[in-house]
Amino acid sequence: MKDSPAQEASRAFVETFIETYLLVRNNFYRQTQVPIPVNQFVVLMALINDPSASISEISRTLNISKQQMTTIIDKLVKSGLAQRHPDINDRRRTVITITDAGMAILDQQKETVHLMFHERISRLSPEEIGQLAQATYTYNRLVRKMFL
Known part of the structure; x- marks a missing residue:
């Protein structure tokens, strides 16, 4: 058919x-080299989007098993990049937050990506940069709409 x-x-x-x-x-x-293991980096990025998530919520968001997520969170906490806190509204729940050291890693990586992107985009004309920017904004908006 x-x-x-x-x-x-x-x-x-x-x-x-x-x-x-x-x-x-x-x-x-x-x-682009990431200064920590990628799975830890992705969790830090997820914490930016949801700064008071539980391990279960992060696990669901990233589609990683809760057991694996617990190990990742343990490593982030041990290295001082994240913290565990009791939820003030639900004593059974623990929230994970990013620390200043974790934010510093994300900020450093953002700067690295920015510099690399700036180098690559300099190969385009101003018109092509405008076209790419518009296409990217449209693409992101529509992909977000697909998954809401």
């Missing part, structure tokens, strides 16, 4: 979506 035009467009979009992910990952983020 032949795909409908909508199904064909959807398949083409999925291929382009994956290609975009791989382009950014392989040509940008793979060249």
Whole structure:
């Protein structure tokens, strides 16, 4: 049975979506060294988006088992990058927060990425930079809408 035009467009979009992910990952983020293990770095990033999350909530957000998440959090706490606190509204719940040292790592990484991005974007004309910026804003807005 032949795909409908909508199904064909959807398949083409999925291929382009994956290609975009791989382009950014392989040509940008793979060249960026992260100062801590990637799984710990991702948890710190998640804590920026939800500064009072529990281990279970972070685990669900990142699709990592609770057992693995507990180990990651233990390592972050031991290295002084995160802290555990009792939830003031629910004594059974423990929240995980990022420390100043954890924020410093994220800030440092953001600066590294910014410098690398600035170097790469300098290869584009001002018109191309504007096109890329607009396309990126539109892409991000629509991807967020897909997953809300």
